[in-house]
Amino acid sequence: MNDSPELEKRYRRLLALYPRSYRSQNEEEILGVLLDTAREGQRRPGVAASADLIRAAAWLGLRPELPRSAHTVRGAIRLMCIGAVLEAAALVTYLVTASSVRSVMLRTDPAQWPAVLLHIRAVEIGGPLLMVLWLWLAWANGRGKDAARRALIPLFGLTTLGFAFVLATGGVSHSPADLIVTGVVWLFQIMTLVLVFLPASDPYYRRQAARR
Amino acid sequence: MIMTALAQGSQHGYRIMTEVEEISGGRVTLRAGTLYTALDRLRADGLIDVDRQEIVDNRLRRYYRLTPEGTERLAAEAARLHANATAALSRLNLGTLEVTT
Numbered sequence: 243m244n245d246s247p248e249l250e251k252r253y254r255r256l257l258a259l260y261p262r263s264y265r266s267q268n269e270e271e272i273l274g275v276l277l278d279t280a281r282e283g284q285r286r287p288g289v290a291a292s293a294d295l296i297r298a299a300a301w302l303g304l305r306p307e308l309p310r311s312a313h314t315v316r317g318a319i320r321l322m323c324i325g326a327v328l329e330a331a332a333l334v335t336y337l338v339t340a341s342s343v344r345s346v347m348l349r350t351d352p353a354q355w356p357a358v359l360l361h362i363r364a365v366e367i368g369g370p371l372l373m374v375l376w377l378w379l380a381w382a383n384g385r386g387k388d389a390a391r392r393a394l395i396p397l398f399g400l401t402t403l404g405f406a407f408v409l410a411t412g413g414v415s416h417s418p419a420d421l422i423v424t425g426v427v428w429l430f431q432i433m434t435l436v437l438v439f440l441p442a443s444d445p446y447y448r449r450q451a452a453r454r
Numbered sequence: 455m456i457m458t459a460l461a462q463g464s465q466h467g468y469r470i471m472t473e474v475e476e477i478s479g480g481r482v483t484l485r486a487g488t489l490y491t492a493l494d495r496l497r498a499d500g501l502i503d504v505d506r507q508e509i510v511d512n513r514l515r516r517y518y519r520l521t522p523e524g525t526e527r528l529a530a531e532a533a534r535l536h537a538n539a540t541a542a543l544s545r546l547n548l549g550t551l552e553v554t555t
Contacts (some may be wrong), residue, residue, distance in 0.1 A: 268490060274513035275467040275486045291485055298487030302494070 248285050250277065256292055259299035304381065312446035315383060318437035322380035325430050326373045332423040333369035336362075339419060383438060386450020391438045398431045455482060456492055457501065457520060457528045464505035464519035467493070493518060501527055 253276050257269050276291070287295075340362055347355050375397070382390030405428050408421065437443065459465060459473035470493075471484045484492075496502040501524035505517040520528065 264494075270514040271467060271516055272486050272490050274510075274515060275471070275489070277513075278468040279471065279486065291487075294485035294487035296487075298491045301491055 245277070246280075246283075246285055249280055249287070252287050253277070253295075256287060256295045256299075259296060259303075261299075261303050264302050312443065314437045314440045314443045315386075315446050318434045318443070319380045319384050321430050321434040321437065322376050322383065325427065325434065326376035326380070328423065328427045328430060329369060329373045329376060332427055333365065333373075335419050335423050336365050336369070386447050388447050388451060391443075391447060394431070394435050394438060398435050401428055401431055456484075456489070456496065457524060458532075460502060460518060460520045460524075461528060464517040466515045466517050470518070496524070500524070 250273065253273055254269075257265060257272060260269070276287075279291075343358070343362075344355070347358055379390055379393065379397075405424055408424065455474045455477055456470055458477055459470045465473060467486070467489060471486075471489055474482055474484050493502065497504075500521055502518050503521050505519040507514060507516045509515070
């Protein structure tokens with residue numbers, strides 16, 4: 243074992259990145275293993291070992307603390323993460339196809355263009371916000387926060403209204419590819435909502451609330 | 455591979471790392487961060503548990519062991535891999551896999 247106090251201090255700094263509850267139970271043990279694997283005379287953590295500790299700390303900080311029994315919540319969280327990716331895909335598709343929508347609009351119905359432009363600007367701002375919101379919902383539902391579960395209802399309501407508006411206007415401000423992606427996002431939201439409100443998910447949210 | 459390292463009895467973190475390296479013929483080198491993330495997940499899934507803990511050189515050392523469910527899962531996974539390997543060798547006309555005990 244490497245007994246360098248300098249190395250120990252530096253490893254402790256890296257371990258300070260771990261969540262507090264995890265650190266209080268495991269820090270001394272991990273530190274022992276780190277010092278066991280250190281070379282004789284080593285004074286600084288290696289780059290690979292440091293990167294590994296930072297990656298592990300990030301994972302432990304972000305992972306959902308789900309027991310295997312909460313498989314419906316686990317499924318919903320997967321869908322929320324996929325939802326964030328789909329929002330990104332929808333945004334990219336929308337931005338890529340916006341110029342063709344613009345040229346068609348200006349040719350066929352120029353009077354509608356200001357309203358469509360406003361819609362495009364709203365998507366440009368709202369898209370990244372929705373991605374962040376999906377990720378936050380995945381994180382918060384993974385921790386059994388009931389408010390995060392309930393927050394899915396207005397989100398679904400808004401998405402449904404937006405989607406219905408787009409369909410009612412004949413999809414004039416969206417390309418076919420973008421309409422498909424938006425429809426898929428909407429379907430994912432329904433599935434997510436069903437999963438978190440299934441009776442099988444209730445015990446997990448109740449247990450997490452009791453723990454707080 | 456961590457579960458394989460625990461198949462013959464309880465081991466502490468450092469020993470698991472060296473066992474994994476040995477089992478993989480040096481191809482896999484576990485680092486502490488990765489090891490403890492994996493141990494945490496295996497514990498949460500009920501596949502391993504802490505067998506005992508002791509203090510060595512003023513440092514906490516925990517020994518991990520397979521739970522009955524973990525043993526069962528490892529055996530099932532090993533049997534599945536064995537069946538796949540046997541099928542592959544047989545199709546390559548290299549005969550069946552010899553299992554040494």
